[in-house]
Amino acid sequence: MSELVLHKVGPGCTVQDMGRPGQLSVGLSRGGAADTMALIEAAALLDLKAPVAGIEMAGMGLDLSVTAPMRAALTGAVMQASLNGSPVGWNRSLSLAPGDQLRIGAVRSGLYGYVVPAGGIATPPLIGARATHLAAGLGQALAAGDHLPVGEDTAPGLPPMALRPEERFAGGEVRVMPGPQTGLFDAVTRARFHATAFTRSQVGNRQGVRLDHEGAAFASDTKGIASDLIRPGDIQMTGDGTPYILLAECQTMGGYPRIGTVIPADLPRVAQAAPGQVLRPRAISVEEADALWRSDVDLLRAARARVAPLRRDPHDIPDLLSYQLIGGVIRGDEDIA
Amino acid sequence: MSETASLTPEILPFGPDGVVLRLGLSPDERVVAAVQVLRAALENAALPGVEEIAASLTSVLVRFDRARIGRTIVERAAAEVAQGVSETAGGLPDPKRRWTIPVAFGGEAGPQLAEVAQAARLSEAKAVEALIAAPLRVLAIGFAPGLPYLGLLPPEWDIPRMTDLTPTVPRGALVAAVRQLVLFTHPSPTGWRQVGRAAFHGFDPARDPAIYLAPGDEIRLERIGPSELDALEADNADGLGGATCQVLR
Numbered sequence: 001m002s003e004l005v006l007h008k009v010g011p012g013c014t015v016q017d018m019g020r021p022g023q024l025s026v027g028l029s030r031g032g033a034a035d036t037m038a039l040i041e042a043a044a045l046l047d048l049k050a051p052v053a054g055i056e057m058a059g060m061g062l063d064l065s066v067t068a069p070m071r072a073a074l075t076g077a078v079m080q081a082s083l084n085g086s087p088v089g090w091n092r093s094l095s096l097a098p099g100d101q102l103r104i105g106a107v108r109s110g111l112y113g114y115v116v117p118a119g120g121i122a123t124p125p126l127i128g129a130r131a132t133h134l135a136a137g138l139g140q141a142l143a144a145g146d147h148l149p150v151g152e153d154t155a156p157g158l159p160p161m162a163l164r165p166e167e168r169f170a171g172g173e174v175r176v177m178p179g180p181q182t183g184l185f186d187a188v189t190r191a192r193f194h195a196t197a198f199t200r201s202q203v204g205n206r207q208g209v210r211l212d213h214e215g216a217a218f219a220s221d222t223k224g225i226a227s228d229l230i231r232p233g234d235i236q237m238t239g240d241g242t243p244y245i246l247l248a249e250c251q252t253m254g255g256y257p258r259i260g261t262v263i264p265a266d267l268p269r270v271a272q273a274a275p276g277q278v279l280r281p282r283a284i285s286v287e288e289a290d291a292l293w294r295s296d297v298d299l300l301r302a303a304r305a306r307v308a309p310l311r312r313d314p315h316d317i318p319d320l321l322s323y324q325l326i327g328g329v330i331r332g333d334e335d336i337a
Numbered sequence: 338m339s340e341t342a343s344l345t346p347e348i349l350p351f352g353p354d355g356v357v358l359r360l361g362l363s364p365d366e367r368v369v370a371a372v373q374v375l376r377a378a379l380e381n382a383a384l385p386g387v388e389e390i391a392a393s394l395t396s397v398l399v400r401f402d403r404a405r406i407g408r409t410i411v412e413r414a415a416a417e418v419a420q421g422v423s424e425t426a427g428g429l430p431d432p433k434r435r436w437t438i439p440v441a442f443g444g445e446a447g448p449q450l451a452e453v454a455q456a457a458r459l460s461e462a463k464a465v466e467a468l469i470a471a472p473l474r475v476l477a478i479g480f481a482p483g484l485p486y487l488g489l490l491p492p493e494w495d496i497p498r499m500t501d502l503t504p505t506v507p508r509g510a511l512v513a514a515v516r517q518l519v520l521f522t523h524p525s526p527t528g529w530r531q532v533g534r535a536a537f538h539g540f541d542p543a544r545d546p547a548i549y550l551a552p553g554d555e556i557r558l559e560r561i562g563p564s565e566l567d568a569l570e571a572d573n574a575d576g577l578g579g580a581t582c583q584v585l586r
Contacts, residue, residue: 027540177352180396222362226362226394227394227480228393231355233352264352286408295403297404
């Protein structure tokens with residue numbers, strides 16, 4: 001089987017897919033990619049029927065090579081990248097062959113970048129998925145020297161494509177629907193919460209992110225409530241009234257009261273907000289939230305409409321001076337696929 | 338409330354693909370029993386479009402496939418199921434299985450046993466006797482994979498969580514708070530107090546089954562000494578740590 005061979009690996013690199021829905025009754029949260037839209041966009045770039053498992057890189061990338069020709073997509077947070085020493089842009093697919101060296105460095109905007117081989121990473125599924133879920137003890141962080149099996153790329157000859165990504169890498173508005181415990185907060189506290197511009201704290205990981213703000217804590221009348229089921233998107237108030245938005249790898253039960261739930265469509269925006277960026281909650285009704293729901297199939301269809309053949313940006317051409325730039329023979333930006 | 342009253346849960350949103358049927362905010366015998374009965378009734382009803390059903394001590398979650406079915410229909414169907422269920426005065430449904438799990442109490446295995454006993458106004462010896470005598474049930478699995486919430490303990494065990502977390506308790510730690518016990522499946526921080534430790538590993542993804550316990554199971558704790566715990570841990574390929582399971586029905 002083809003493999004990805006990892007050489008240098010950043011500290012927060014894991015295999016992720018769309019996670020393990022349906023395991024709440026045994027205490028396992030869905031997990032999967034922190035930014036599921038990035039896997040959907042990768043599937044669109046690679047012309048796949050459904051998202052496949054890729055590598056999630058939290059802030060720092062990795063160096064990799066391949067043992068067989070294959071395509072791969074680079075999506076999610078924009079990261080520095082080069083192929084055999086020449087810079088490559090993000091939100092695109094590219095072809096890799098044995099001997100090629102793909103180097104992915106530090107993140108430029110957002111937090112979680114993804115490199116997704118067209119055949120999908122094909123490690124043995126564990127409880128129905130390949131997603132690493134460190135909090136649950138499923139899988140482990142990737143390390144230099146790892147060889148990851150990859151499924152077959154059924155169309156390795158397809159040309160490189162470019163994607164216009166869904167905007168989600170600079171914080172902004174996140175829509176919040178009522179949850180089971182919204183009513184435990186009084187109307188004044190809820191209104192103040194939804195009128196506050198929060199800063200994404202330094203504290204955050206795949207389980208959740210803390211929100212900082214000036215002003216009073218968000219208190220509730222919830223002494224003695226039982227631990228109850230929680231989900232990604234829930235906004236928990238810790239004992240001192242500090243909000244945390246739960247992400248893919250959260251626990252399944254929690255004792256802290258929750259003021260509402262960030263809708264799934266805006267969860268990638270939360271996951272990709274870097275420390276210091278502003279997140280503004282906006283209250284929407286259950287009916288509005290339900291109307292905004294889209295299936296992964298619909299999201300993939302919509303993402304395909306944002307894919308086009310790669311047009312090389314002159315900035316990405318390292319040997320620009322060797323091109324014939326005068327006389328209009330070559331403009332420098334035409335398709336060179 | 339009479340024995341024949343039907344359940345009237347609050348029906349609340351849980352994301353765009355879930356509804357929660359909540360029977361109370363804090364656990365007591367009536368609420369935890371009603372949750373188990375309602376959960377079983379919802380599972381038996383096999384409502385079309387429902388993807389999963391899970392329960393806490395106080396509520397039942399119904400998560401559905403939004404591509405197939407809408408919230409209104411699920412809410413109506415779930416409310417109908419709840420109406421068809423009589424609130425049982427007799428407490429929890431009979432268990433299907435009884436687990437006996439060896440536990441070392443106090444000392445290094447349970448460094449906060451004395452605190453817990455004091456909070457429950459019992460001697461350490463009486464506290465351990467009470468834990469061994471308690472007809473514990475798995476009321477919910479959650480927080481982490483396979484992690485059981487056991488209870489309910491008698492009212493004197495309504496001990497609050499600590500304000501400061503213990504940074505880490507080991508796998509197998511038995512901790513107490515709010516009339517419940519939790520048996521940790523992984524090393525974990527906790528605000529609950531550690532009274533004992535078992536060699537029982539409730540979750541191992543490489544094992545079949547990965548998770549041993551199920552909601553509704555009866556749990557009996559069996560007292561062992563620290564050296565016996567060491568011996569069980571030394572020879573523990575199956576992760577049972579000396580636990581046995583009896584099928585009751």
